[in-house]
Amino acid sequence: MYQRFEGRVFSASEVTTGKPAPDLFLHAAERMDVAPSRCVVVEDSRHGVQAARAAKVPVDRSGAPSVDFADMSTTIRVSEQTRDRFARLADATGRPMTQLLDEAADALERRVFFDQFSARYAALRTDSRAWDEIEAERAAESGAVRDHSS
Secondary structure, X not given: OHHHXXXXXXXXXXXXXXXXXXXXXXXXXXXXXXXXXXXXXXXXXHHHHHHHHHOOOOEEOOOOOOOOHHHOOOOOOOOHHHHHHHHHHHHHHOOOHHHHHHHHHHHXXXXXXXXXXXXXXXXXXXXXXXXXXXXXXXXHHHHHHOOOOO
């Protein structure tokens, strides 16, 4: 796909002010020697849509029909390598990059939770008093589980 757009892909690093300022889209139109109104922006971020509209460039949001821009915050700057990784994953899975970022954040939150859980468990195992209390609770609970008197 890159071959189709080679020489017509522009980055915020090429302008002074990034989205939501219109600079990037105006720069792209100028570089391609085309009036902004004769261009089209394919955009999936709220700030990108704002920038395109400010530049008077028509916006195609079909790449993200289910995105609710009211729930979005700001653009996150990532390295080109990271952006390319997410682009490859988006192509491979057919999911938008915003969804992949949400899933990556969810996975990291789970990992942090279990790392903290494991660390706390290890700390409990080294605290003999606390561990004795836990063992006593377990013993009391296991006796109740075996109680068939009711």
